[in-house]
Amino acid sequence: MPLPADGAPVTVPRDPAREAARDELLKAGYHKHDPSVLERAMDWINDHITSSLNGISGDGTSGTTGLLFFIVVALLIAAALWWRLGAPKRAARTVLDVYGVEGPRSADRYRADAAAHAAAGRWEEAVREQMRALVRALEERTLLDTRPGRTADEAAAEAGRALPEHAAALAAAARTFDDIAFGERTADQAAYQLLHDLDRTLERTRPVHAATPATTATAGGAA
Template identity: 55%
Template sequence: MTVTGGTAGDVPVGVPRVPAQEAAERELSKPMYHENDPNLLQRGIDRFWDWVGDLFDSAAGAAPGGVVGLVTVVLVVLALAAALWWRLGTPRRAPAVGQDSLFADGPRTADHHRSAAEHHASAGRWNQAVQERMRAIVRSLEERTLLDPRPGRTADEAAAEAGRSLPAHADGLRTAARSFDDVTYGGRTADENAYRRIAQLDTALERAKPALRPAGAGTAFTQAPR
């Protein structure tokens, strides 16, 4: 680059291009030239809105009718959402059940739980089969008044209470409750043997005949000889 002086008689001064560019960059890098520049946060916000604008433009280009068509689609979706909200109302949570509650759904008979257990077993769904068979055991004991029906009872609590009435099966009840907890809360997987053990316990408990102790000996039940 050639720079000439201010008068006709001055001798031209030659300035190389690269040093001149570096000198200009140094001059422009001075704080006085950037006092009104946006800060980092503002630059980020500007880039975000630029991205939103590009996204909106792309959507408008793809929608029939351009921007007008896109706005129409958005309004229709909002209207449908409002209609559904008005029709269905605010979602409500179901009544809370104890975290370890044995029965997660409404009351069902022991036979219903046994039927569900066998259905799951026939399909190889051993986790569900174990759960339903344990529920069948507890419901059966409630139906026979060996256990008082109590919402929120856990499998461990049911096994402990039933074991006091039927001490000969206390160990089996504890094992069955542990299997139920393992597959329900422990993330473990049951197998056919685990289910068959609980099914055999269910059958044995059906045959167990509680008998009252002699008068004056209390009201606890004991298992009558088979």
């Protein structure tokens, strides 16, 4: 303890000394190597996951609690990834397979098969055949080029350019077909009826052909 010139000890009150020490330790220089808030949070999660995994192998309440905690953390991580990345996109779409091993069938043949499936309540098969009928009919009218391996989305996009007033309905039909093909939606009468009615509507619709330069020039000169 330091001594003044007269030899008497110097005493500092306890509370001011504590506050001075606390203020000194709060300075940034003492904490520049401290872990960040995110690092501390990750360490906390890691410690609890490790503890939970160890508890799962145990018996009784500790094992059950550890398992529940692990499930909750996994769900939270999955929800965070879903929010950050969005719903996963389909890597591929279903090919219509209008051209089977026997070669292409007529649109009327596909329609007949679709109707037979619908009458028997086989809605998934009915939807599949009706979508093929719709696309095959557009090929027969040369609104789509004859091309194997086309997907429902591709057919809808291409047909929508020739039938712009029905582009939205064609896209909706393709989504319905894909959702059912991928098992995200159960096929039912409403899905079949949607495709059936659109097919009949398209039969009565005349395509819109883009005007050629020559046609445009002629029209301009006549005016």
